[in-house]
Amino acid sequence: MVNGGSGRPNRPLTWLSLLTGAGVGGLGAVIGLGGAEFRLPVLVGLLGLPAKRAVPMNLAISFAVLAAALPVRAVSLTLGPVLEAGVTVGLLMAGGLIGAFVGPGIVQRLRVRTFEWLLLVVLVGIGGLLIWEGLVSQGESRGLIADILVWRAAAAQAFGVGIGLVSSLLGVAGGELIIPTLVLGFGLEIKAAGTASLAISLPTVLMGLARYAAVGVLPTGGPILKSIVIPMALGSVAGGILGGGLVGFVPGQALKVALGLLLIVSAVRVFARKEEHS
Numbered sequence: 001m002v003n004g005g006s007g008r009p010n011r012p013l014t015w016l017s018l019l020t021g022a023g024v025g026g027l028g029a030v031i032g033l034g035g036a037e038f039r040l041p042v043l044v045g046l047l048g049l050p051a052k053r054a055v056p057m058n059l060a061i062s063f064a065v066l067a068a069a070l071p072v073r074a075v076s077l078t079l080g081p082v083l084e085a086g087v088t089v090g091l092l093m094a095g096g097l098i099g100a101f102v103g104p105g106i107v108q109r110l111r112v113r114t115f116e117w118l119l120l121v122v123l124v125g126i127g128g129l130l131i132w133e134g135l136v137s138q139g140e141s142r143g144l145i146a147d148i149l150v151w152r153a154a155a156a157q158a159f160g161v162g163i164g165l166v167s168s169l170l171g172v173a174g175g176e177l178i179i180p181t182l183v184l185g186f187g188l189e190i191k192a193a194g195t196a197s198l199a200i201s202l203p204t205v206l207m208g209l210a211r212y213a214a215v216g217v218l219p220t221g222g223p224i225l226k227s228i229v230i231p232m233a234l235g236s237v238a239g240g241i242l243g244g245g246l247v248g249f250v251p252g253q254a255l256k257v258a259l260g261l262l263l264i265v266s267a268v269r270v271f272a273r274k275e276e277h278s
Contacts, residue, residue: 009103010227011067011069013047013227013228013229014226014227014228014231016046016047016210017047017227017228017229017231017232017235018041018231018232018234018235019235020039020042020046020232020234020235021039021061021233021234021235021236021239022233022235022238022239022242023239024038024039024042024235024236024239025065025236025237025238025239025240025242025243026240026242026243027239027243027255028236028239028240028243031099032067032251033203034062034065034066034173034175034236034240035065035171035236035239035240036058036059036061036065036076036170036171036172036173037123037126037172037176037263037265038259038262038263039058039061039171039232039236040054040055040058040119040123040170040171040172041123041263041266041267041269041270041271043057043228044270044271045269045270046271047228049114049228050112051115051116051119051271052107052108052112052115052217053217055107055168055169055170055171055212056104056171056208056209056212056217056218057171057224057228057229058064058068058170058171058172059167059168059171059172059205059208059209059212060171060209060218060229060233061171061229061232061233061236062171062172062173062201062205063141063202063205063206063209064233064234064237065173065233065236065237066173066198066201066202066205067168067236068240069198069240070198070199070202071133077111082192082195082196082199083137085182085188085192085196087153087156088152088156088182088186088188089182089196089199089200090182091153091156091157091160092156092157092158092159092160092163092178092182092200093160093200093203093204094157094162094163095156095157095158095159095161095163096161096163096164096167096174096200096201096203096204096207097160097161097164097204097207098160098162098164099160099162099163099164099166099167099168099202099204100164100167100168100169100204100205100207100208100211101164101207101211102163102164102165102168103164103165103167103168103169103208103211104168104211104212104214104215104217105167105211106165106200106206106228107168107213108217116271117271118169119170119267119271120267120268120271120272122166123170123263123264123266123267123271124263124264124267125268126176126177126260126263127260127261127262127263127264128260128264129155129176129177129180129260130176130256130257130259130260130263131256131260131261133180133253133256134253134254134255134256134257134260135253141156152186155185156186159181159185160200162177163177163178163181163200163204164204164207164208167201167204167205167208168207168208168211168212171208173197173198173201173204173205174197174200174201174204175194175198175201175261178193178196178197178200178201179193179194179197181237182196182197182264188214211218224225235256256274
């Protein structure tokens with residue numbers, strides 16, 4: 001579906017990118033995510049992009065969504081609880097930067113089919129985590145990681161590296177992994193964890209973008225940028241604002257289960273079929 005032969009944007013593709021971005025951004029905002037996990041199957045399955053090209057695009061869109069969301073959330077919610085957990089947040093951020101630095105290099109070395117299989121496994125795992133949160137988790141925890149400074153520091157660093165890897169491998173902000181880690185692992189309140197997630201994700205995503213730019217696969221111009229990246233980013237931001245306003249009217253736990261199932265089905269249909277026909 002993507003046609004890069006002309007320097008002009010493809011209008012039908014631009015509108016499709018804008019509308020799908022708005023839909024994904026709205027759904028993500030209702031459950032407290034940026035929606036990048038759901039954008040990746042859209043970029044590959046609906047818009048027809050190769051997986052290794054779709055991931056850095058998804059990362060660029062994620063950065064735009066995060067940059068718009070963080071100031072709004074910082075104004076609407078107190079930063080006190082986030083600052084109290086500053087050491088944990090800082091170590092997760094440092095680990096995320098390491099993971100995001102390494103991830104793009106791994107992507108470039110993997111065979112295409114191996115990479116698509118990895119995307120399938122991680123997306124199915126995130127879908128399962130969404131379902132578990134919707135059915136079991138109530139978003140409250142005293143923190144499962146022992147309250148020993150050295151142990152908590154090591155755990156935060158290790159989790160951060162893993163989150164940074166997933167971020168750069170999928171092109172996502174990583175909120176679906178960061179928020180449960182902070183709430184269930186370190187005992188942060190759910191709203192504080194959401195704000196901290198944005199603060200951790202922004203430099204992590206920026207590192208991933210810098211690394212993809214260094215290997216020359218980041219879209220920096222032409223019809224792809226105009227027809228997909230910019231309109232989908234604008235749609236995601238607009239959808240996120242609208243979705244944020246609907247949070248109080250939508251049953252968030254039930255929606256997580258439904259979206260988890262949708263993500264699993266979408267990932268299997270997009271990436272399992274690609275592997276079958278490769």
